Amino acid sequence: MTERLLELLEEKKYQEAGKILKDMMPADAAALLSEMPEAKMPLVFRLLPKELAADAFAYMDPDIQELLVKAFNDRELDEVMSGLFLDDAVDMLEEMPANVVKRVLSHVDAGTRKMINQILNYPKDSAGSIMTMEYVDLKGSMTVAQAFERIRSTGIEKETVYTCYVTDSRRKLEGIVTVKDLLLSPQEEVIRNIMETNVKFVSTHTDQEEAARQLSKYDFLAIPVVDAEERLVGIVTVDDAIDVIQEETTEDIEKMAAITPSDRPYMKTSVLSTWKKRVPWLLLLMISATFTSAIISNFEGALAASVVLTGFIPMLMDTGGNSGSQSSITVIRGLSLGEIRYRDVPKLVGKEITVALLCGGTLAAANFLKLMLIDRVTLPVAAVVCATLLCVVLVSNLVGSTLPILAKRLGFDPAVMASPFITTIVDAVALLIYFNIAKLVLGI
C-alpha cells in the first residue's frame, strides 16, 4: 500500500492516490501517512476527504501533527481544529512548542479555548488532563423524549452519547442514564425516575491510571470526573482509558528494566535521549556492584586457598538474581493490578518462603548430583555450594517479594524494585553467605 501510494505521488496521479485513501479507517490513514517521507505528508493529508482528514489527524503522532500544523494555511487549521474532539486537541497541544500552541489556539472559538486551557492546567497524568468536556448533560426533570431531543441536537459534537450525565442547577452530578435505558423506557418517563443514582466518579486530580482502573473494574464506557466541589467537569472515555493502561504498563516495564520511562515510542526516540534514559541507572547499578567486588576482595585469601570456589560465583549470583526477579516481578504486577493488598503481606511472605524452600531444595539437590558426579568436587565443597544455593534462593525471594511492597508503602513506584536492583542486592548477599558458609565448613 505504502509503495503504491508513493508511486502514484511520484507520477503526480493525485486523483488515483485520493481514491486509495478515501475509504480508509482514520487509524489506518494516519498510519499510512506516517510512512510517507516528511516532505510528502502535507500533500497526502490534503488528498484525504475533509472529515477523514480531521479524524485521522487525531490518530497521528505529535511530531507529525506538529509538522502538519506548521504546513497548514489558516483555513486548513480551522477545519482540522473544528473537527477534533476536545481531548484529542489537548493531547496534541501538550506536546507542541509554545508558538505553535498560540497559533492553534487563535483558531478555536473562545469557549473551546477556555476549556482547552483548563484541561492543560491539570497535572500531567491526572484524570483531569485526559478527560473531555464534550459529554451529554441532562436534567432530572426532562422526559425521555426531551432527552433524545437533546442528544439529537448536541450529540454530533460529543465524544460519546451512550452515557448521559444528569446534573442539578449547580452542575452537581445527580445520576447517570444510558441510551440503552432511554431506549427501553417509555417516551414520557421522567429521567429522574430511571437514572442510576449510585454513580462512581473520580476527581480531576485522581491519577489517570486509577481512573482507567475504575472504568475497567466497572466495565464502563466512560467515567465522570468531578472537581473539588463535586461538580461534573468532564468524562474519561474507554478508548483513552485503554491507551492509559498501555502507557502505564510500558512505563512499569521500563522501570523494571532500569530505564527512565518516556512517553515516546522507542523508534521515535533519539539516540541521545535513549542514552540519557539508560545510563544513569547503569552507573548507579555499576557503583552498587562494586560492593560485590569489595566483598570478593575481602575474601581474596579464602579464594586463593580454594580456587575451585570461584567457579561457582556466577552460578550462585545468577540463580539468586533469577529467583529474586521471579518474586519481585510477580509482586509488582500483582500490586499494579490491585490483586495484592497490604493485608495480604503476611500470607504472601509465608508463601514466598515455602516456594523458596521448595525451589531452593530442588536446585540444591540437582546441583549436588552434578557436583559429585560430573564436577567430582569434594563432599565439603559440594555441601558449601548447595547450602549456599538454598540460602540464596530463600533470601532472594524474601528480598524480591518484600522490597516492592516496602517501596509502595513509602510512596515510591514498586516497579523500580525489579530485577536490576534485586540482582545487585542479592549478588552481595549471595557472596556473603557463600564465603561465610565456606569459612565455616572448609575452615579457610
Add this chain to the structure above:
Amino acid sequence: MTERLLELLEEKKYQEAGKILKDMMPADAAALLSEMPEAKMPLVFRLLPKELAADAFAYMDPDIQELLVKAFNDRELDEVMSGLFLDDAVDMLEEMPANVVKRVLSHVDAGTRKMINQILNYPKDSAGSIMTMEYVDLKGSMTVAQAFERIRSTGIEKETVYTCYVTDSRRKLEGIVTVKDLLLSPQEEVIRNIMETNVKFVSTHTDQEEAARQLSKYDFLAIPVVDAEERLVGIVTVDDAIDVIQEETTEDIEKMAAITPSDRPYMKTSVLSTWKKRVPWLLLLMISATFTSAIISNFEGALAASVVLTGFIPMLMDTGGNSGSQSSITVIRGLSLGEIRYRDVPKLVGKEITVALLCGGTLAAANFLKLMLIDRVTLPVAAVVCATLLCVVLVSNLVGSTLPILAKRLGFDPAVMASPFITTIVDAVALLIYFNIAKLVLGI
C-alpha cells in the same frame, strides 16, 4: 465494610446486611463476597437483590462461582443463568469440572446451550472463545424507526446495543451502524444508506490479543467476529478486550521474569503450582550458568596469577546483564505494542550500537577514574577492565535487541528473551571477553 458485614451476619441481622448490599455496584458486591469466609458466601449471595446477584456473579472468580453453583438449588441456578450474558457464562464454564458444567447446561434453554457449546469449542485464546453472540443484527432494508423497534424489543438481553450489525440473508456482514448514527438520522431513512460498509472484523480463530489490539487501534466499542465463510457469528466487546490486554501483559511480564504464565492471580495460586511455574526455568538457567563456571575454571591459572581481576567479575557481569535487559525489554515491549516491525531492524540495530557505545563509554570513563583514584590498580589492569566494560555493553545490547526479534521470527514469544536468558548469555560472553583482553594486555 467487610468487618461490618461479617458482624451483621454473626448477629443474624440479615435485613440490615441486605441494606448494605443492595445499592452496591456489581463489581463491588462481587469483591465483598469474595472477602467472606467460604461457608458464608452462599448466604451473602442470597441477600443480594435478584438482578444485582446475577450481575455480580459475572464478576466473581471461577472458584467462587463454582462454590456458589454447587450450593444453588435448581431455581437459583435458573435465575443466575438467565441473568448472565453469554460470554460471562462461557468464561465461567471454561473453568468448571465436567459434572458441574453438565448440571449448569441443563438449566439453560436449548438455543443458549447450543451457542455456549459452540463458543466452548473455539481454541483457547482465540477471538471465538471470548466473543458473545448477543449482538443486535439489522437488515439493510429496515428504516431507522424499524431499527429502533428491533433494538427496543431485543436490546435488553444484548451486551451492547450501541453498535448494530447489518447482515444479509446468509448472515454475511454487510455493514455496521451505531446508535449515534441512528439517533442523528431521520426516522424514515433506510439503514443501507447510512451504514458504514468499510467494516473491520476478525475471524473466530484470530488470536484474542490481536482482536483486542484491532479494537483498541480503531477505538471501537466492539469488533465483529466472522467464521470461515465470512458469516457474522459474534462480537468481542471493549470490556472483554481490556481484560485480554491486561491478561496478555501479565503473561508477557511473567515470561520476562522466567515464570511459566498462568491464568490465576498470584494470591490464588497454590504453593505447589507456583513452584511448578518457577523451578524448571531456574534449573535451566542454573545449568546454563555452569558454562560461566566452566569458563572461569578454564582461566583459573590466569586468575591465580592476577587475583585482583576476580573482584571485577560481578561488576562486569551485572553491567552486561543490566544493559542487555534494557535493550531486550525495550524491544519486547515495542514488538508487543506493534511499534517495531521487521523492516525497522537495521535502524534498530544501528541505534542500539550507538547507544551501547555512548553508555559503555560513559561507564568505562567513570570506572577508569574510580579504578585509578580509589582502587589504585595498575594502569594495565584499569585498561583491561574498562575495555571489557565497553565491549560487554556493546555485545549485551546487540544480543538483547536481536534475540527477541529472532525469537519472534522463529515463531516463539519474544518475551522469553528477557533479562534471565540475556543475563545468562551475556555473563558467559562477558567473561570470555574479559579473560581474553586480560591475556592480551597483561600477558598472563
